[in-house]
Amino acid sequence: MSKPSSSKPSSSSINRRGFLAAGAVAAGTVSMPWVAGAQAKTIKVGMPTILSGRVAQLGTSSRNAAQMEVEKVNAAGGLAGRPIELVIRDSKGQPQEAARVARELVNSDGCEILIDAEASTGAFAVHEVARDLGVLCIHTNSETSSLTADPKLRLPNAFRCARQGIHDSAVGGTYAAEIANARNLTRWATCSPDYAYGRDTTAEFVMYLKRFAPKVEVISEGWPKIFQPDYTETITKLLQAKPQALYSCLWGGDLTSFIDQASIYALFSQMQFYAVNMADYTALTVVKNLPAGIHSGNRYVKTFPATPQNAAWGDAYRAKYGEYPTNWAWQNGVVINFLAAAAKKADSADGKKLADALRGLKIDSPLGADGTITMRAEDQTIVGYAIGWGTTIAKEPYVPEMKSTPWQRIFELEAEWKKEKGFA
């Protein structure tokens, strides 16, 4: 078991430092303003994430990747000479806990930066905390486009270092439409989890698909609940509808359950399957009999981008933690790289100066489509990360070839979408 040992660095360092500097922080209710003074050198970075419940695996991978990158940054001198100390807390995936933990990290633990490694609901709650406290906050796991796209929600001190639903859909829609046109796939069905992410992502995918393949018709929709254990009713409904292709943005254990259950109905021999969240090691390695030829977007695979740097990053992570990184992992690794680069540019670890430096910052990254990722200034979210679609095979490298869409094209599609939504 690699997990418990990997957790040690954070908790033990919190405890030891906390005790040495200020005595027992006891029940966590009394703040010690002098703690910050005693350790002016280290900069505390708070990280609320989900370490228990159904998505604990993703939260753990977020923590792992962030720690791996922090070690590198600290070895190189930290943020403007101040070593980073990550303070990681479990929100259990509840928004009110996420808000509480985030406030506590800033108010009583003295964190000067928040890396919000929450899923979407938690992220919106932490976003309000960032608004209240004015602390530099970077969302790393929420893919809900409106978080940064909606100008009403925008804050000067809040950024996002994560992929975005609208980007995924633009690429996926383009990719799927090409195949639909070539093979004359006109009857489509969708099966996605019934919550905001599932609904939005599916609607956006279908919008782009229909636009580039006008003959496409969606003849059946299934909306299972998130974390629903049994998909039989949705599967049989799909069998009745007899579509030629199926789109799904189920993810994690829900996706693998769906595949296992659909396989025994031989569903995948009857229709093409487009599952945007398939190409993630957590799902790829768990499904025992992965049907070949599932079309998927990239979450994280070490073969895309097909560069030695990316492969090395994936392998280094695996060597350290005993499993491959997840999509959440790369996002939380990259955010540390961004902070380091911003501190260098600003020659300071001050939140405001870092925020100024982050706007429009371009860094080298193995996860970039062209080896770089940019923090776009206008909406403070990352662009230029690797994004593509390909088909699966049952063993490593699972997705031998990914097709990417040029970012210039994604920008055009995104701009149109923003206009339609009234965001721009």
Next chain:
Amino acid sequence: MMRPAFRDALLGLTGFLVLAALPLVFVSSALIDFVIRCAALGLFATSLNLLVGYGGMVSFGHGLFFGMGAYSFGIIMQRTGMPIPLAILLSLGVAALVALVVGAICVRLKEIYFAFVTLAFQMLVHSMIIAWVPVTGGDQGLRGGIPRPPFLGINLADQKQLYLFAAALLIIGLLAMRHIVSSPFGYTLRMIRDNPVRAGFLGIDVYRTRLTAFVLAGMFASLGGVIMSLFVSGAYPEFAFWTMSGEAVFIVMLGGTVAFLGPMVGTVLLLLLNDFVTRVAEHHGLVLGIVILIFALGLRKGLLDFVMDWIEARRTRRGAASLVPAPSPERIAT
């Protein structure tokens, strides 16, 4: 009749003054946050105890009203920008109305059935919150923050003022509930709890009394929800999920159902436990579970009830000791 009410009011005022002085002594925003959360959950749990402890009605769906308060307040503030006190009153009204409808169906039922139907209604409302996206924001909750325009010189966007406001609401809420349980209505409620048939013979309208208690409890629960929505500046479907009801039941059990302040003690205990355990332990379920087991199997009742019984037992023992000669050591040994 006047005396205890006066004493309660005095205690309430003292409590408020102590809370108000707290931030002057300990300069800590974490402490302030903690008390605000205590106010929200404390009102919620105490209101549940109106049903559980005083009415003998174990509701598994009380979170419905907590969520109702948070959502109606949040939606009103986001859409109308009406003054905060008015919005709070309106939210309480909405909760009372819903409680009247739900209660009218539920309070006839007995024990476990009452529990399950309240749970069913809660889950219905929860799925409505999730499904009614244009109004509630669906599963993402009410986003974009809840506006807090200043009123009467009070600016709730300032955490310190929010703290005082929450403390005041808590004390007022507790006093009101205390008044309810020590009024003739409160005694009627307890009589029904202990023996509904006899109460019926005495000419008491059991149904109406229970329904009134249900509506009152719903209103105070929604007040807790309002405070929580002010604290997180939003409202989330989790507030109306069964886990919220579970937490309240848990708090009531932890603190005690007999003593009026039992749920308050439970709230502080649970929040301390939660904050501390999640901070230090990776497997907090395991730790929390063991602590609960120790409480449940060791004390067999809520903490405050246990303490009160213990004091009572000591007092009677003392009283007995002063009357009869002290028992000899041998007798104790045997």
Next chain:
Amino acid sequence: MDLNALTECLVSASCMVTQVTSGFIIGMLLFLVAVGLTLIFGVMKIVNFTHGAFYMLGAYFAMTVFQFTNSYGLALLGAAVGACVIGVIVERLFMQRVYGGNVLMQLLVCYALVLILDDLVRIVWGPEFKAMGMPDAFRVPPLFIMGGVVPPFYLFLIAAALAMAIILGLAIARTRFGKTIRAAAHNPAMVSVLGINTGLLFTGVFALGCLLAGLAGGLAAPVRSLTPGMGFSILIESFIVTVIGGMGSILGALVGAVLLGLIRTFGALGFPLFTEALMYLAMAVVLIVKPSGLFGREAA
């Protein structure tokens, strides 16, 4: 709402076959969990909130045994026996202390046990979701019955659960243990007066319930993803089943479970967005019309 799809299905034989069998698949697994819940309530008058945890344990035991032996039969045995053994331990150590006590205290103890069991699973098997994989014997194309699609594994699942239901029904009706259970459900004081060791009886009933829940977990393991806390949703649905069927009634559990399965499958066609709400609605309606449930005895 999509009432067209629903009416179209109701007149098509192939659709009916597919939907009805899938309703049974969901229902029969639910029955195995719910019947334990209802038995335990019937005899001990306790609402066993830990029951979902035994379903979870069953699934994990099945996966582990299957990994080592590659035999699904042994995996099912391991699931049932493993859950049963843990059930006995839990019952002896904790549950026995709360029988007949305060309902809320029982709830609290159950809640604590669920937290502990979930976390223990997390420590032993890890926090990530797992999949057991389909046994080779069932990795065959689905059957077509009157145009409807039925996977062989699900036929096996339904048959296994039905067999359990029949065995259970016969055992309760015919054996001494069964008669004692019925007597205890009816009048516990009388049973202990008759010199029957109620402590042992309670442990036996609890163990039986856990065995069935574990078996359900084992049957579900090849097709459902395994995570700590996976017992929760089936627990809630089992409650709905027992409430609809009547607390304490085995026949009620069977009818309630199948009813719920059918509500799910046909609800998915007609009301895809409100399938979940339909279940709660069904429960509320039954409770309001007949509070003791469809097959419940005492009037509430």
